[in-house]
Amino acid sequence: MEETTKRELVLHVNGERRSIVTRQAETLLFVLRDGLGLTGAKPGCLNGDCGACTVLVDGTPIKSCMMLAIETVGKEITSIEGLDDAPIQHAFVRHFAFQCGYCTPGFIMNAHALIERHPNADEATIQEWLESNICRCTSYQEIEAAVKEVLEAKKAKPTDP
Amino acid sequence: MVPFDFAYYRPQSIAEATALFAALERDGKRPLYYGGGTEIITLSRLNLVRTAAVIDIKSIPECRALEASADPLVLGAALALGELEEANPFPLLTKAAREVADRTARNQITLGGNICGQIFYRETALPLFVAEADVIIAGPYGIRQCRFLDLFHQQLQLGRGEFVVQFKVDRATATLPHFHRKRRKQGEVGYPLVTIAALKKDGTVRVALSGICPFPFRSADVEAHLNDRNRPVGERIQAAVDAFPRPILHDIEGSADYRLFVAAQLLEDMLRELGDGETV
Amino acid sequence: MAVGKSIIRKEAWDKVTGRAKYTNDFKEQGMLHASLVTSPYAHARILSLEARRALAAPGVHAVVTGEGLPLTGEDMRDRPPIAVDKVRYYGEVVAVVVADTLAQAEQAARLVRVVYEPLPAVGSPREALKEGAPLLHEHLDRYEKNKTTHPEPGTNVAHRTKIRKGNIEQGFAESDVIVETSVSFAPSDHIAMETRCATAEIWPDGTIHISASSQSPFMIKKLLHTYFGEETGKVIVHTPLVGGAYGGKAPVQLELLAYLASKAVGGRKVSVWNSREHDMVTSPVHIGLEATVKIGATKEGLFKAMEILFLFDGGAYSDKAIDVSRAAAVDCTGPYHVENVFCDSLCVYTNRPYATPFRSFGHCEQAFAVERAIDELARTLQLDPWEVRRKNAIRPGHTTPTQVRLTKSNVGNISACLDRLRELMRWDEWQRVEVDAYTVRAKGISSGWKTSTIDTDASSGVILTFNSDGSVNVISGVVEIGTGTKTVLAQIVAERLKMDVDCVHVKMDIDTQTTPEHWKTVASRGTFMAGRAALAAADDAIRQLKDIAACVLRASPDDLEVGFGRVFLRDDPAIFLPIKDIAYGYKFPNGNAIGGQVIGRGRYILRHLTPLDPETGAGKPGPEWGVCAEGVEIEFNRRDYTYRIVKAYAVIDAGKVLNPKAALGQAMGAMSMGLSFSSREGFLFDNEQRVLNPQLRTYRPIRFGEHPEYIVEFVETPQIDAPYGARGIGEHGLIGMPAALANALSLAAGVPLNELPLVPELIWRTQKGDSYGSV
Structure with a gap:
């Protein structure tokens, strides 16, 4: 492999500056996992179909298998490892909203972004966002309960950001 | 996962982008303009796209x-x-x-x-x-x-x-009355069996379809039939369907005859919803 | 104390923080990566394979091909781990390229040139059984096999199970009506979100270290011995958390490739990790079926005879498909009392991806066929389909198709399940209602049952060790595939030791060198077998704790109790020793010590299981039958043939619910999988039997928002051998879903719908009277 296709990138991941030498054609998912040791984002299809690799880029959920790492230079990347005791994590635990846990990081990141962006999300918005992720263990009813609980709690305390 | 290597460029202006393209093309890099990148990445892993350089246009x-x-x-x-x-x-x-x-x-x-x-x-x-x-x-x-x-x-x-x-x-x-419907084989995510978009301007329906043929289309013939108010709506729809370009897709999402069945129904829904006088 | 509570799974916080690790999350500097070269043909001769260019590519260390390798297969050894001479399914591995990086391996894989000569491909089982159909395995008679496998050389039949109970002619003669129904569906896939992955490394001392996302780490050891003669003691298998399995990770496949790849590069560590596409078609799939069910009944709807033909689409290699076809035969009638049963269940070779267990192990397939037939019978007789099922419900005292006499313990209460289902669904209020000109609501139901046809000598072991604070570690060979079984084991141990479940820790990952064996994490046997072993281990630890405490407290062990972190005198709990002071032996004030470390050991082996009689099927294939009654309510649009699944119901006899929320999750998850399978999943093949939808973009499982409301309840009829009476519940939710959905839609559309998946186009076509085939 030609070394010239590699480049040093400085990424902002979970509030830290991380520098890494990687192929320019490398996806964010592989850089996070293999380069930075952040294996929370999961490869499920590498084709943008399953959502297991979802991370936030400037707060927007992105399928990290479908984005080049080099595209995220200058942006704030948040992976599941960067969530700090978020309400959605508690809700997932309380509602048994996962079993094997493989789709969970992606689902949680997407749900977390939904809650942050659309605290007043209606049914249609919840569905529109969450249909981006496939879960094969649960019935989705558990995930629905978890997400709605957090949204309700947020509505009950509107001043609390 | 892109198994091969390419160089990534992010020009800041249109002129820079086109100049880059020309230079990379001269160097035999077969450059590709790069937007969201999702298709380039999926097709690369399936060995259906190959390039030595991509030019990201998102900073223009x-x-x-x-x-x-x-x-x-x-x-x-x-x-x-x-x-x-x-x-x-x-x-x-x-x-x-x-x-x-x-x-x-x-x-x-x-x-x-x-x-x-x-x-x-x-x-x-x-x-x-x-x-x-x-x-x-x-x-x-x-x-x-x-x-x-x-x-x-x-x-x-x-x-x-x-x-x-x-x-x-x-x-x-952009604010005219309009109609949009997408029907899939099953479920809420995925490629279409039929997608139809229409709007009504000056009492005339304009309609475009995807999923019928291996390309999206808007057809003057189809619209002429649909807007031909001298005929009963069933006939108009049948004539419109008959006027669809060919070939009709027949693949894993659905057979050709089923797609046409769905398309006819969606055209009917469209005419009804856009308030075509005689159809209601 | 702990049993019966919704204890949160032990690894919950690891999973919601991204810290939970799966096989492919363990990366090492210097580890090599493999890429699979697979066949673009479903049936072809390999004329040549040219790997020179691939070998010369950057970073490539080896290209492994199939010459000289032994045949593999659990029941019958018919499968080369890497194809030689011939490929028999689309996606079959023909070479493995090993390189420094995955990208390099994938690049080089594209440089391997294989010349094929296409052969006529065999599609469905019925096609495979036709006179003159191409044979997949010309030398079926030469394959090594176990005693319970009965291939039919000269045909495409890998195995036939025969069930002969009563007198089928007499049964039909006594019937007022005979209804025959045929059903079919193509192979589909498990779609575990974690694709299969295996790594292998061979150390200089000869030990073979495998890491695998597997339900069968202990089987990997055995099979490396069987196939390659490796000493089992030198094979060490590590299995961390597994990202979904559903039966698909029970067979051993990539592990063999990783082992061969490592061998080819001097023992270096090699990772073989499936792409989604390979995971769907190269690795084993969910079995397909073509079946015909003939039911003879009185005009009151009492079953007199059932004649069943199952033609399972085992794909190109038999492996575990034989077992699946047998399991469906064992329970062929469903949970009904039928005196005269005649069933042939064939595992048929086709040029399709080879099949393996799928959650419910042949039972949602069996139920789809028989429960559709029961609805057709009810329609013919103009009887209520619920009544027909209730009238024929199997009870203690009856015998199963393999002639096992049922007792109150070894079978759940299907009548109670049906009764409760009827109430929950408000069955009597309506079964079909026209809401408006186009909208129809309809309900459909299905019963289900299942025993676990596992090896007659399958066993499970548990070790308990203590920490210096008195807390306990549970070490079991059950793989945590998402079912939460390890947490349930902790509950069982906590209950027995009368201890806070927070003080019971579980070792999540498996290391076959230090973890006692659990046969395979399949067949809903985790809680039953490992649970029994855990109880035995707890009793063993209690005995040891009491022995030490007896010395110190100068009391008979018989007068002592263990609980609440102490060993105490039964008639005066104020006299006690904390467990933490004796778990590593007791040290007297003068320095003398007694006892030593307490290690609880427990084991369990199923008793009285027998293979089936090859002519009649008589035999005891499993320990108990769990039962369920399920229903689906749909809203169907008669104009455009679309529908919405509104509600899904299940009433399952759980024996005893050990963890209510976890049990609900298992039931609902299984139901979701069953509805997804029956409403939208299935491989589509072209005429050459190439899979046209090996991607999640075109093979689309159910997504958020497409799910119905789930209503689940449990009946509790204890199985007296099981820990606290608990029956397996991980699979039952799935069993009735395909049939219930098809029954509801058939009622709504007014035509029998006997194919899966039930997409609107199928309903449209069936109503038009067209045959529906793949495009």
Whole structure:
């Protein structure tokens, strides 16, 4: 492999500056996992179909298998490892909203972004966002309960950001 | 996962992008313009695309333009479908965008990418067909503006080194009564069996379809039949269906005859919803 | 104390923080990566394979091909781990390229040139059984096999199970009506979100270290011995958390490739990780079926005879498909009392991806066929389909198709399940209602049952060790595939030791060198077998704790109790020793010590299981039958043939619910999988039997928002051998879903719908009277 296709990138991941030498054609998912040791984002299809690799880029959920790492230079990347005791994590635990846990990081990141962006999300918005992720263990009813609980709690305390 | 290597460029202006393209092309790099990147990445892993250089157009200000209160509306080709949905400058386009892939994917998939990509459904082209939008194209010979429909024959006819910068949509047209429906084989996510987008201007229905043929289309014949109020609605729809271009898709999403069955029903729904007097 | 509570799974916080690790999350500097070269043909001769260019590519260390390798297969050894001479399914591995990076391996894989000569491909089982159909395995008679496998050389039949109970002619003669129904569906896939992955490394001392996302780490050891003669003691298998399995990770496949790849590069560590596409078609799939069910009944709807033909689409290699076809035969009638049963269940070779267990192990397939037939019978007799099921419900005292006499313990209460289902669904209020000109609502139901046809000598072991604070570690060979079984084991141990479940820790990952064996994490046997072993281990630890405490407290062990972190005198709990002071032996004030470390050991082996009689099927294939009654309510649009699944119901006899929320999750998850399978999943093949939808973009499982409302309840009829009476519940939710959905839609559309998946186009076509085939 030609070394010239590699480049040093400085990424902002979970509030830290991380520098890494990687192929320019490398996806964010592989850089996070293999380069930075952040294996929370999961490869499920590498084709943008399953959502297991979802991370936030400037707060927007992105399928990290479908984005080049080099595209995220200058942006704030948040992976599941960067969530700090978020309400959605508690809700997932309380509602048994996962079993094997493989789709969970992606689902949680997407749900977390939904809650942050659309605290007043209606049914249609919840569905529109969450249909981006496939879960094969649960019935989705558990995930629905978890997400709605957090949204309700947020509505009950509107001043609390 | 792109198994081969390429170099990544992120020009800041149209001129820089086209110059880069020309230089890389000269070097034999077979460069590709890069929008959301989702299709280039998926096709690369399947060995269906190969390039030694990509030129990301997302830092070009014109490509990112979103002028929702201008007339005409200006929609940058590098806007993500998700951004277009949230801003909602053109409601029919919002509806079309909302049915493409899934929400997270749409945070990446761009308007230009959906229309210029290889995956042939190109459903966001439909609203632009019926709104008779203009397309702004940059290339080695500068920038040109044309009627989108004139340049779209099964796919957008771009010259080597050209890329779409923007679409312009007449503001009044963007707010006309419209209809959009996408029917899939099953479920709420996935490629279409049939997608239909229509709007009504001056009592005439304009309609465009995807999923019927291996390309999206708007057909004067189809519209003439649909707008022919001298005939009963059933006949008009049948004539419109008969006038569809060929071949009719017959694949894993659905058979040709089933697609036509679905299309006929959606046309009926469309006529009813857009208030075609005789149909209700 | 702990049993019966919704204890949160032990690894919950690891999973919601991204810290939970799966096989492919363990990366090492210097580890090599493999890419699979697979066949673009479903049936072809390999004329040549040219790997020179691939070998010369950057970073490539080896290209492994199939010459000289032994045949593999659990029941019958018919499968080369890497194809030689011939490929028999689309996606079959023909070479493995090993390189420094995955990208390099994938690049080089594209440089391997294989010349094929296509052969006529065999599609469905019925096609495979036709006179003159191409044979997949010309030398079926030469394959090594176990005693319970009965291939039919000269045909495409890998195995036939025969069930002969009563007198079928007499049964039909006594019937007022005979209804025959045929059903079919193509192979589909498990779609575990974690694709299969295996790494292998061979150390200089000869030990073979495998890491695998597997339900069968202990089987990997055995099979490396069987196939390659490796000493089992030198094979060490590590299995961390597994990202979904559903039966698909029970067979051993990539592990063999990783082992061969490592061997080819001097023992270096090699990772073989499936792409989604390979995971769907190269690795084993969910079995397909063509079946015909003939039911003879009185005009009151009492079953007199059932004649059943199952033609399972085992794909190109038999492996575990034989077992699946046998399991369906064992329970062929469903949970009904039928005196005269005649069933042939064939595992048929086709040029399709080879099949393996799928959650419910042949039972949702069996139920789809028989429960559709029961609805057709009810329609013919103009009887209520619920009544027909209730009238024929099997009870203690009856015998199963393999002639096992049922007792109150070894079978759940299907009548109670049906009764409760009827109430929950408000069955009597309506079964079909036209809401408006186009909208129809309809309900459909299905019963289900299942025993676990596992090896007659399958066993499970548990070790308990103590920490210096008195807390306990549970070490079991059950793989945590998402079912939460390890948490349930902690509950069982906590209950027995009368201890806070927070003080019971579980070792999540498996290391076959230090973890006692659990046969395979399949067949809903985790809680039963490992649970029994855990109870035995707890009792063993209690005995040891009491022995030490007896010395110190100068009391008979018989007068002592263990609980609440102490060993105490039964009649005066104020006299006690904390467990933490004796778990590593007791040290007297003068320095003398007694006892030593307490290590609880427990084991369990199923008793009285027998293979089936090859002519009649008589035999005891499993320990108990769990039962369920399920229903689906749909809203169907008669104009455009679309529908929405509104509600899904299940009433399952759980024996005893050990963890209510976890049990609900298992039931609902299984139901979701069953509805997804029956409403939208299935491989589509072209005429050459190439899979046309090996991607999640075109093979689309159910997504958020497409799910119905789930209503689940449990009946509790204890199985007296099981820990606290608990029956397996991980699979039952799935069993009735395909049939219930098809029954509801058939009622709504007014035509029998006997194919899966039930997409609107199928309903449209069936109503038009067209045959529906793949495009």
